[in-house]
Amino acid sequence: MFKHFAKITLRSIQKNKINTLITLFGLSLGLTCTIIIGLWVKYEMSYDRFHENSQDLYKAAFTHEPSDFHAYVLPAPVALHLKEEYPDIKNSTVFWNWGNKKIIQGENKILVNGSFVDPSFFSMFNFPLAIGTLSDAFIHPNSIVLTQSLAEKLFGDENPIGHTVKVDGDDEYIVTAVFEDIPANSDIQFEFLLPYQLISKYFDTWNSKSMEVYVQLNKGTDYSAVNIKIADVISQFKPDWNNKLYITPLTDCHLHNLKGGGRIQYVYILSIVAILILIIATFNIVNLTMATSDKRIKEIGLRKILGSGKKLLIIQFLFEAQILAMLALGIALIFVELLLPSVNNLLHVNLELSFNLYTILTLLGFAALTGLISGIYPASFLSSLRPIDLIKKTIQPFGSLNKNNSSSNHQKLNLRSGLVIFQFALTIILIAGIIVITQQVRFMKQKDLGFNKNDILIVQMQDELKHNYEAAKNELLMMPEISSISTSRSPLTVWWMSDMPVWDGRETDDVFDMGLNFVDYDFDETIGVEVIEGRFLSKEFSKDASDGFVINEAAVKAMDLENPVGTKMSIFDGTSSEQKGEIIGVIKNMHTESLHSEIKPFAFRYAPIGSFMFIKMNSSSNSKLVQTIKNKIEKIAPNDLVELSFLEDDLNELYAKEQTTEKLIGYSSLIAILISCLGLFGLSLYGLQKRIKEIGIRKVNGAMVSEILVLLNKDFIKWVAIAFVIAVPIAWYVMNQWLQNFAYRIGLSWWIFALAGFVALLIVLITVSFQVFKLARRNPVEALRYE
Numbered sequence: 001m002f003k004h005f006a007k008i009t010l011r012s013i014q015k016n017k018i019n020t021l022i023t024l025f026g027l028s029l030g031l032t033c034t035i036i037i038g039l040w041v042k043y044e045m046s047y048d049r050f051h052e053n054s055q056d057l058y059k060a061a062f063t064h065e066p067s068d069f070h071a072y073v074l075p076a077p078v079a080l081h082l083k084e085e086y087p088d089i090k091n092s093t094v095f096w097n098w099g100n101k102k103i104i105q106g107e108n109k110i111l112v113n114g115s116f117v118d119p120s121f122f123s124m125f126n127f128p129l130a131i132g133t134l135s136d137a138f139i140h141p142n143s144i145v146l147t148q149s150l151a152e153k154l155f156g157d158e159n160p161i162g163h164t165v166k167v168d169g170d171d172e173y174i175v176t177a178v179f180e181d182i183p184a185n186s187d188i189q190f191e192f193l194l195p196y197q198l199i200s201k202y203f204d205t206w207n208s209k210s211m212e213v214y215v216q217l218n219k220g221t222d223y224s225a226v227n228i229k230i231a232d233v234i235s236q237f238k239p240d241w242n243n244k245l246y247i248t249p250l251t252d253c254h255l256h257n258l259k260g261g262g263r264i265q266y267v268y269i270l271s272i273v274a275i276l277i278l279i280i281a282t283f284n285i286v287n288l289t290m291a292t293s294d295k296r297i298k299e300i301g302l303r304k305i306l307g308s309g310k311k312l313l314i315i316q317f318l319f320e321a322q323i324l325a326m327l328a329l330g331i332a333l334i335f336v337e338l339l340l341p342s343v344n345n346l347l348h349v350n351l352e353l354s355f356n357l358y359t360i361l362t363l364l365g366f367a368a369l370t371g372l373i374s375g376i377y378p379a380s381f382l383s384s385l386r387p388i389d390l391i392k393k394t395i396q397p398f399g400s401l402n403k404n405n406s407s408s409n410h411q412k413l414n415l416r417s418g419l420v421i422f423q424f425a426l427t428i429i430l431i432a433g434i435i436v437i438t439q440q441v442r443f444m445k446q447k448d449l450g451f452n453k454n455d456i457l458i459v460q461m462q463d464e465l466k467h468n469y470e471a472a473k474n475e476l477l478m479m480p481e482i483s484s485i486s487t488s489r490s491p492l493t494v495w496w497m498s499d500m501p502v503w504d505g506r507e508t509d510d511v512f513d514m515g516l517n518f519v520d521y522d523f524d525e526t527i528g529v530e531v532i533e534g535r536f537l538s539k540e541f542s543k544d545a546s547d548g549f550v551i552n553e554a555a556v557k558a559m560d561l562e563n564p565v566g567t568k569m570s571i572f573d574g575t576s577s578e579q580k581g582e583i584i585g586v587i588k589n590m591h592t593e594s595l596h597s598e599i600k601p602f603a604f605r606y607a608p609i610g611s612f613m614f615i616k617m618n619s620s621s622n623s624k625l626v627q628t629i630k631n632k633i634e635k636i637a638p639n640d641l642v643e644l645s646f647l648e649d650d651l652n653e654l655y656a657k658e659q660t661t662e663k664l665i666g667y668s669s670l671i672a673i674l675i676s677c678l679g680l681f682g683l684s685l686y687g688l689q690k691r692i693k694e695i696g697i698r699k700v701n702g703a704m705v706s707e708i709l710v711l712l713n714k715d716f717i718k719w720v721a722i723a724f725v726i727a728v729p730i731a732w733y734v735m736n737q738w739l740q741n742f743a744y745r746i747g748l749s750w751w752i753f754a755l756a757g758f759v760a761l762l763i764v765l766i767t768v769s770f771q772v773f774k775l776a777r778r779n780p781v782e783a784l785r786y787e
Contacts, residue, residue, distance in 0.1 A: 005319045012320060019292050019682060023285045024328055026678040027374075030281030031332035031367070033671045036343055037274040037664070039351040041267050046185045047254035051126045053216060056090070058223055058247035060213040061258055062234060065244060069513055070258035074234075076196075076203040076211040078245065079118065081233060083215070088226050091216040093118040094196050095188070096203070100460050102641055103192065104166040105154040111462075111641045112150060114167070114192035116199055124216045125188065132161055132177030138195045144173035145193040151178045167192070169463050184350050187254050206237035207575035208499070215247055223247055241500060242511050261741045266661045269433075269738070273668045276426045278370065280672055283419045284679030285324070285374035290381070291686045300382055313383035321375025322368060329367040347660050417719055420683070424723030424760055425730075427676050430669040432731040432756035436748065437662045440739065443746050444655050450590025450599075451492070452528030452616075456647040457626065459613040459633065461487075462640035469609050472636045476615065479632075481625055483618045486526035487610035488519040492647065493593055493654060501603070503559055503569035503583075512558050514551075515592050515600060516571065518607035524587070526616045534565040534585030537606045545606045547581030553589045555601035571603070579605065594654040598743040614647070677767050680716070684768045688712065688775055695775055708776040709769060716764050724757040731756070 013020045051057060060078060063070045079092040096116040103112050122134045129137075130148045137145050144165060151160045160175040167173055173194065182189055203210055217223060227246040234243040248258065255264040300313065336353055344351055353359070459465070465472060473485045490496035497516045521544075523529065524536040532553070537544045549569055556564045561583075570580040589599045615629065626644060633642045652659075688695075695708060732748055739745040 005316055006323075008316060009320045009323050016292055018685070019288050020324070022678050022682040023288055024324060024331070026284045026675045027281045027325065027328035027370070028331040028335065029671050029675055030278045031328055031370070032335040032339070033277050033668055034274040034366075035332060035336050035353070035363070036339065036351070037270050037668065039340075039353060040347070040349065040664070041271055041274075043185060043349055043351055044255065044263065044267050048186050048188065048250050050183060050185070051250075053124065053126075054251055055249075056217045056219060056221075057124065057250040058215050058217065059250055059253050060215060060245060060247050062209075062243040062245050063258070064242060064511070064513060066242065066511065068259065071209070071513075072212050072258070073209045074211055074213050074245070075206045075209055075237070076200070076213075077206055077237075078233065079211070079213045079215070082213075082230060083120075086226065086229060088217055088221045088229070089215050090218050091120045091124050093121040093124060093214050094203075095121070095212040095214060096196065096199065096210065097190075097212075098168075098194070101168045102462050103150070103154070105163070108154050109639075109641055110150070110153055111643060112191040113189070114194060115190040116194050116196045118196050121193070121214075124214065127182060128180045130178045130180045131159065134177070137177045137193075139176055140174050141195065141197065142171070142173045143176040143195060145177045145179060146175060147179045147191050148181050150191045151175070167194075205575065206234075207572065208577070214250070223249065240511065263657060265738060265741065266657065269661070269734075270664055270668070273430065273433075273665060273672075276430065277668060277672045277675065280423050280426055280679070281675050282370060282374045283423050284675060284682070285321070286377055287419055287679055288682045288686075289375075289378040291683055310383045314379045317379030317382060318372065318375045321379070322371040325367045325371030325374070326364075328370075329363060333363075346663055348656075417715075417722075420680075420716075421719050421723045421726070423676050423679065424720050424764070425727040427669075427672055427763075428724055428727035428753075428756045428760045429731045429734070430665070430672050431759050432727070432753055433735060434662070434666050434669045435752050435756060436735040436739070436746070437658065437665060439746050439752070440742065441655060441658050441662050444595045444658070444742075444744075445652060447595065447744060449493075449651070450530070450588055453648050453651055455617040455619070456526070457615040457617065457629065458645050458647055458650060459615065460643060461609075461611055461613055462637065462642075464637035464640045465613070465633065465642070466609050466611075468636050469613070472613070472633055475632055475636060476629060479628070481618050482615055482629075484522055484526040484616040486520055486522040486614045486616075487607075488517050488523060488612050488614070489607060489610040490517045491612065491650070492527070493591060493651060495593065499571045501555075501559075501569050501571050501601075502573045503561075504567055505561075506559070510559070512601060514555060514558075514571070515602040516605065517592075517602070518605050518610060520606065520608055520610070523604070523614075526614050529590060530588040531585050532588050534583070536585050536587070537604065541584070544584060548584045548606060549581050550585045550587060550604040551583055552587050552599070552602045554599050555603060556586055558601045571605075581605075595744040596742055673763060677763060680764060680767045681771075684716075684771055688771055692775065699776075705773070705776040709772050712772045712776075713765060713768055716768050717761065720757070720761045720764055723760070724753075727756075728753045 048054060048057070059072060060074055060082070061070055061072045062074060076094050076096075079094045082089045083092040094117065097113065098115060099113045100111055101114060103110050103114075119138045122137050131151075132145075137143065144167070146154070146160065146165075154160065154165060155163065160178060163175050164172045165175065179193075217226065231244045231246065233245045234241060248256075255267065256262045303313065333353075340351055340353065343349075461469065469487060476482050476485055495515045498513045499516060500511055501514045519537070521537050521539045524531060529536065531550075534550075535541075536550055537548050541548070551559075551564065559567075561567055564583050564586050567583045568580070569583060570578060572578045587604075590602075591599060592602050593600070617625065619625075630642055630644055634640075691712070698708060698711075731753060736748055739748070
């Protein structure tokens, strides 16, 4: 039986080569795009699920409810307190990132990122060891555990256990174990680990928030019940902070922001895009199969006369659809293997298609479902035809027979146009989506951030350069290409430090978190900060170094100050780190976080040396100038590893996920448009072949080429117009929801949707008019001889 079906299928393919090529290529592209997006979604959903106890692992956070502020940074004692006071919590650890540190072994020097953790870290998480044992990981007070890649860079093939390395200066640490490299799909990243005990004396206080805290619950514990119990932990020690403690599943941290939204929205958007593309490809098959079904009428009629039943015909047509779907899957897998390296490079991910039993069954099932959906309507319709209809040729492929054995033109119009309109509507939504995302990304890159981001080099200073900062600054300022140099302890758009300020006239319920950064006197000139009241920190006023606070407009508003300059204020109040002084100036609001967040209260204090050096250049940057600056710094700090980056590039990194989404949706939209064009090309091709004689007669009667073009394009234009009306409200709603993730965003202007509709119309006209034009210019005598 199947051999017979296979022969008929092969014969059908030979008779309809163009149709087969169009549907096969379109479905292959659709499956390729769907598989790649599916791999990306699977990758995003896999973060930190490889731990054996992943369902019991949580990350602690706090919220300041009046301001709806959420953050993961907590006082270090929270970890031990939770473990000792709450039986539901089996284990806990602090995690303090120590980034961009120089590690030295012999002649090898490398800049790496490490962390300080509790010994319980090793039992909570499943990062496998390549060398050594977990029990010996922190056996020495100055133990260090390396990743395999770092160990190989430092020691080559030699066993590193027992050897020493220097980190961030002359302090030596003994290598006690080596981890296998940390999987890329983990939010917990490090290249070395050190015992928290080494720094506990600096951080074991409830007065400041500096640590990330992870906890492990006992199996089967409801974490929402734990959250009720631990909510007031911080308030027990710091009641004036008005903070509530809670934990959130570790497996949610990558995709879900604490305030809602986050990367999960991109997973939803791309998943929907993949489904839409597959729907477009499937509709192409239905449309083209029905449009060319008249070529099989004779075959169906003969088989019916010879006794073939409806059930057998349905199986035959579904068999053909399944063969097509499986062929498309095979081609798609080849495309995926060829494209994955480029996709990984483009998106900075590590997607791979592994052919295990689960994957193979999933792919086959997916292709079979696609074949079933694309073949069910043609199979059902063609098998229901009666021999008398076939002989009289009263068949209307896109309609159904009525009681008078004739098809309704109205139904024909509704079904075919409905499928095509649906395709156009999806295409317009995708085009509008990519326009909105592109505009938002461009807006974020070009928005005035309240400071100058152009031609500024950043140097992350190591120990030797920090000690020789003034010498390096003076040396570099002798270069005519450099106008100013400054330093700060924190990056410009990431909060490394914050506190709740106290000031004269403060009301009891005036509680909010204020970002802090410590900078030198030249910061305002180098970065281009605009002072709108008072002054910035200045060496001409000696008290500025010890007492001066410079705050932003958002801080003035939050503190409800009419005359802020001269107001007494303090930070870290009541702690050993308390700093008192007065406000000496107010600056215009500048973005100290990405544009996802609103500008919050922020203050600057003086520090002669920071962790970052900002170098403002007079002229446009060039690689020769950058190399000259690097050479001079290396000469002053020969034992440091000097790395330079441009501030503008660092800022663009804040929007990496939006740029990734832009690329994914951009390429997906191109594929969707290409598949739609293929379907349109096939439909118009078969439709025009049926009207060759009509066109010949019209030309003989004096019809112009332009008149024929209008005549044959008007249906397609009408369909695009209807699709536009359907697509606009859907596209507006979806993109408006996406834009709510940004505190600063573009408006959804009318031209975005008009442009999407115009592009769709242009694509249709180009696809169809090319064939119409060729036919319209044909000699009418040839057309009349056709058939």
